[in-house]
Amino acid sequence: MKHQINFLGGQLLPIYIGIKEFMPDKIHFIASDESKEGIKILKDIFPGIIFSEFICDPFDFYSIKKRIRSIIEKLDVQDDVLINLTGGTKIMLLAAQSIISESNLKGFYVNQDYSFIEVPSYDKKQITSELSIQDFFGLSGHKIFSAKTLSDFTENDLRVSSQIESFAASNKLYSKVTDFLRKKYRVLPEKGTESTAGNSVIKWDASIVDIHSNNKSIACFKGNNARDLFFNATWWEIIVASEIGKWAKAKEIILHCELPFKTDNKALKNEIDILINTGNKLIFVECKSGNIKQEDINKMKVIKQTYGGLISKSLLVSRYMPSQSIMEKCKELDIEVFYVYAFQRVVNPLNDIYKILGKLEKKTSI
Structure with missing residues (x-):
C-alpha cells in the first residue's frame, strides 16, 4: 500500500501536485487549526483515496515529529511511505527531514518550476502530471463557473x-x-x-x-x-484570444469566465476576460481596448491571488500604452503589460505576444 504524508499550509497546489503525481492509496494530513479547512477540499477532489487527519501545533518540533513517527509505526512493513515536504511551516519541514534521516524514508519537495526534488538523494526531476482549469478552480473552492472557448465564436x-479593430484604429x-x-x-x-x-x-x-x-x-x-x-468591446477579447490560440504551450483557453459566489451560484463575483492553462500554470489575461483604471489593476491582483495561487501569472493586454502610473502599479503587483499602440503608431504587433507569454510560462518568481 502506498502512503503519503502531507503538511497543510496556506497553499494547496503543491499538495495537490504531489498527490496527483504519485497517486497514493492513503494520505495522512498533518494540519493546524488554521489550515485544516484545506483537507475537505482535497478530499472532495480525490474521493477514491483513503484519508486520515491530525491537528497539531505547527511550531512544536517534537510533537510534529512524534505524530509522524506514530503514523509510520502503524503501517505494515511492506508499505511504501513518501513524505511531501512542501507544505506547512519550516518546523514541520525540519521534523519531517529528521524522520526521513532516522528512519531511512523518502520524501520530495515541489518547486515553482514544476519540478520536484527527491529526498534524500536531492535529485531534481520534472513533474509529468498536468492540471486542468477545473483542477485549479477546485483547489480554491470554485467548482462552478461558466465560460466560452474559441470554438464558440464563428469566423464571422x-x-x-x-473590422471593428480597423475602424477603431483609424477613426x-x-x-x-x-x-x-x-x-x-x-x-x-x-x-x-x-x-x-x-x-x-x-x-x-x-x-x-x-x-x-x-x-x-x-x-x-x-x-x-x-x-x-x-458595444461590449468583446471584439478586442476575441482578437487577442484568437492570437493566443496559436501559442503551442496553451493547453486550454477560455473566455468570459464568470465566477459565482460560493454561497450563491446565481450571483457573479468576478469575470476573467481570457484564462490560459499551460498544464501547470494559469495565466490571467485582462483585455482593455480603451482607458485603464487603477481598479482594473487591483481586480487583476485579487483574481490571481484567489484563483491561481502563487505560481500563476497576470497579463494586461491593452490596445494603447497605459499611463505611467498604471505601468508602475503593474510592475509593483508583478503584472506583465503588453500594448499595441503608442503615440498613435504600432509598436508591438499582436503576434509579438508570444514572447511575453513564453516569459510568463518560464517565470517562477512570486
Missing part, C-alpha cells in the same frame, strides 16, 4: 471583430460613439438610433451596427453578434 465573429468616431452611449445607457437597448456630437448617427440591433456622419456611411458591421461585439 472574428471577421467583424477585425476617432469609435471612441466618441461608444463613450456617448455608455454615458447615456446603463443597459444598452436591444435596438435603437442615436445622434451624437458632430452630426453622427448610429443605428443598431442584434445583428447590425451602422454609423453615418453628415449623411454618409462611415462604417457598417453585420453579423449575429455585431451589437455585442461592438
Whole structure:
C-alpha cells in the first residue's frame, strides 16, 4: 500500500501536485487549526483515496515529529511511505527531514518550476502530471463557473471583430460613439438610433451596427453578434484570444469566465476576460481596448491571488500604452503589460505576444 504524508499550509497546489503525481492509496494530513479547512477540499477532489487527519501545533518540533513517527509505526512493513515536504511551516519541514534521516524514508519537495526534488538523494526531476482549469478552480473552492472557448465564436465573429479593430484604429468616431452611449445607457437597448456630437448617427440591433456622419456611411458591421461585439468591446477579447490560440504551450483557453459566489451560484463575483492553462500554470489575461483604471489593476491582483495561487501569472493586454502610473502599479503587483499602440503608431504587433507569454510560462518568481 502506498502512503503519503502531507503538511497543510496556506497553499494547496503543491499538495495537490504531489498527490496527483504519485497517486497514493492513503494520505495522512498533518494540519493546524488554521489550515485544516484545506483537507475537505482535497478530499472532495480525490474521493477514491483513503484519508486520515491530525491537528497539531505547527511550531512544536517534537510533537510534529512524534505524530509522524506514530503514523509510520502503524503501517505494515511492506508499505511504501513518501513524505511531501512542501507544505506547512519550516518546523514541520525540519521534523519531517529528521524522520526521513532516522528512519531511512523518502520524501520530495515541489518547486515553482514544476519540478520536484527527491529526498534524500536531492535529485531534481520534472513533474509529468498536468492540471486542468477545473483542477485549479477546485483547489480554491470554485467548482462552478461558466465560460466560452474559441470554438464558440464563428469566423464571422472574428471577421467583424477585425473590422471593428480597423475602424477603431483609424477613426476617432469609435471612441466618441461608444463613450456617448455608455454615458447615456446603463443597459444598452436591444435596438435603437442615436445622434451624437458632430452630426453622427448610429443605428443598431442584434445583428447590425451602422454609423453615418453628415449623411454618409462611415462604417457598417453585420453579423449575429455585431451589437455585442461592438458595444461590449468583446471584439478586442476575441482578437487577442484568437492570437493566443496559436501559442503551442496553451493547453486550454477560455473566455468570459464568470465566477459565482460560493454561497450563491446565481450571483457573479468576478469575470476573467481570457484564462490560459499551460498544464501547470494559469495565466490571467485582462483585455482593455480603451482607458485603464487603477481598479482594473487591483481586480487583476485579487483574481490571481484567489484563483491561481502563487505560481500563476497576470497579463494586461491593452490596445494603447497605459499611463505611467498604471505601468508602475503593474510592475509593483508583478503584472506583465503588453500594448499595441503608442503615440498613435504600432509598436508591438499582436503576434509579438508570444514572447511575453513564453516569459510568463518560464517565470517562477512570486
